[in-house]
Amino acid sequence: xxxxxxxxxxxxxxxxxxxxxxxxxxxxxxxxxxxxxxxxxxxxxxxxxxxxxxxxxxxxxxxxxxxxxxxxxxxxxxxxxxxxxxxxxxxxxxxxxxxxxxxxxxxxxxxxxxxxxxxxxxxxxxxxxxxxxxxxxxxxxxxxxxxxxxxxxxxxxxxxxxxxxxxxxxxxxxxxxxxxxxxxxxxxxxxxxxxxxxxxxxxxxxxxxxxxxxxxxxxxxxxxxxxxxxxxxxxxxxxxxxxxxxxxxxxxxxxxxxxxxxxxxxxxxxxxxxxxxxxxxxx
Numbered sequence: 446x447x448x449x450x451x452x453x454x455x456x457x458x459x460x461x462x463x464x465x466x467x468x469x470x471x472x473x474x475x476x477x478x479x480x481x482x483x484x485x486x487x488x489x490x491x492x493x494x495x496x497x498x499x500x501x502x503x504x505x506x507x508x509x510x511x512x513x514x515x516x517x518x519x520x521x522x523x524x525x526x527x528x529x530x531x532x533x534x535x536x537x538x539x540x541x542x543x544x545x546x547x548x549x550x551x552x553x554x555x556x557x558x559x560x561x562x563x564x565x566x567x568x569x570x571x572x573x574x575x576x577x578x579x580x581x582x583x584x585x586x587x588x589x590x591x592x593x594x595x596x597x598x599x600x601x602x603x604x605x606x607x608x609x610x611x612x613x614x615x616x617x618x619x620x621x622x623x624x625x626x627x628x629x630x631x632x633x634x635x636x637x638x639x640x641x642x643x644x645x646x647x648x649x650x651x652x653x654x655x656x657x658x659x660x661x662x663x664x665x666x667x668x669x670x671x672x673x674x675x676x677x678x679x680x681x682x683x684x685x686x687x688x689x690x691x692x693x694x695x696x697x698x699x700x701x702x703x704x705x706x707x708x709x710x711x712x713x714x715x716x717x718x719x720x721x722x723x724x725x726x727x728x
Contacts, residue, residue, distance in 0.1 A: 544609030
């Protein structure tokens, strides 16, 4: 009887936590629906803005984890640093140039606002991870070397950028932001597979929602890449359009195994369940 009472007491906080997670999802999905229907008037290009909204949701989930649990275990600072670089590069173009913006009204201000919010949350999270809650940051597990990855992203952006802004520097910066965002998940995946114990549920939700965000932007780029012009290196080959598609495909390929185990974990154990990716990959 006492055991049953204990189980009931343990179930209540878990149930409350799951309800809170669902509420956060509902809020952001509602925002996305309102933006798509009322502001963008169902224009297809607004998928880019929806991608930025769900990206903002992903970082919000990490923020909730840091505040609710008072620790940052399982969160990769290197992944956040790459995300900050990616957002800063993209904003350097989209804040004042129109080459890579949605064609609907959401591209006039909302798209940039959600990117600014995301960058603000990333910087705040880095402050929590590296300073405020550093004692819970698993620095030894966050060991993937990101320098070569970042250099590769910059080189490819310099060589394969488009010219929608008609400003080579800012075209390259936008492409750099895209490339860095494609690889930013790698330090997080490395940490999830090398740390001791399971990964907190909200961290796994963060990775999954970021993948969904990339899938949305990739869907738009799949339809729009022929319109992304460049100065071809060989004949009429549109290297910029294919480079943009390749960056989105790379991100989703990197998350292929994670997506399977994440979906299986949520289906069998619920939204609040941690994910032991190291054990799953051993199996």
